[in-house]
Amino acid sequence: MHPRLVALALTLCVLVSTAHTQTLTLRETDDVVGRGIVQITGVEAGAFVPDWWENNTLNWVRDERWPLLQPRPGNKRNIYAPSSVEIPGKGFRIFYGGWDGEDLGKDNIYSTTTKDFLEFGDRQAVINHGDFYHICNVNGIRFHNGSYRLMCTGLPADSNRNKPVVFASTDGKTWNNTQPPYPAKPQDTITMEGYTDYTNADINGMNVQLYEDGKYYIYFGDFRNFGQVHRAVSPDGTHFTYEKPVLDAERAVNDVKKFIVGDQPYYLMGLHMNGPRLYYALSTDGSSFPATHILFTHNGPEDRYIVAIGWVTVGDQDKPGRKIIGTLYGAGAIWALDHNRIFARWLQKKLVFQSDDGLTITGSSAIGPDRQLLSLGGSSQTGTLHLYAEDGITHLASTRVELEPETAYQLNFNPE
Structure with missing residues (x-):
């Protein structure tokens, strides 16, 4: 032999x-x-191990495809804000925002699918900016019945105050009962009671949703009152009541995922600040987070300015054994933040x-x-x-x- x-x-x-x-x-x-x-x-990666995150000992490996996703050919090419949603047994649906080969520089939301992040399906615009100047910074969740919900940043055409907007789908393809791309409307904007001067709040790129125990939570920041991540709660995902600040940090929150280890829940928050590194914070109750850790720094000039982060997870958030297998993030080589691509690192x-x-x-x-x-x-x-x-x-x-x-x-x- x-x-x-x-x-x-x-x-x-x-x-x-x-x-x-x-x-x-x-x-x-x-x-x-x-x-x-x-x-x-x-x-x-195997099941979530909180000790590694608490000790900040994590083996991140960059994807050889650098970036993982390029914009499609076209006049305006700038994609970022990835949000990965698992489809059990089939793979993942990835949502992202920006200008994916568009004629106009107005942000829309797009979607693609993948079985294993080796190959990707056709891309499609699912949400058009419609009555807004832009719709971006998407954060998606998928329910057990196969339906989806997106929360995005929307900038009204007549205002410079960004607000969260929400969209619903039964299959991830058709949104708000409209063939894609659905044109965003003012009535898609959430309301919030209890947050001081919510009308003038500028919630730009900091709108994260978490569904737990029949309630919708939003983690958000306000550039008009920057320095904290806040949380609000809603019975329907549209009408929110402010709770309190949950993290003191001048960071932009982009994702929160829940894990169960034994009988203990853990909540992993991902953050950025348009710079050379990403951050995370780990909580045991979701209502109070300790100081952030550096997740990792940029790998080269191509991802020097990091503008978004989204965890890639496998498994049910309410059952032990859920895994975080990586992170997708939006980044670019120039400070103007209008030439972004989507990169990946894997745990x-x-x-x-x-x-x-x-x-x-x-x-x-x-x-x-x-x-x-x-x-x-x-x-x-x-x-x-x-x-x-x-x-x-x-x-x-x-x-x-x-x-x-x-x-x-x-x-x-x-x-x-």
């Missing part, structure tokens, strides 16, 4: 800890891989290959949430492959391997 086949067949075993043995194996697959690259599938298990001749290679990029790439060079290498958890610290297993460039492998990790 060829030595490489022997190595693949016998990649068994491996880390023995005081608690239990864990097994790591590789097998070759038919995926096409670039020159000098090894692709290893099987590294997608993955960490791979480190140590060759017998002393070379150390760490996974440097990804293709989607489950594939990690290692730059091997032009020749095969024999050595030890180490697998770490998504915190990048906790060692899970190791195995002896021979890696061949331009080859794809499937990783199987089985705690015993």
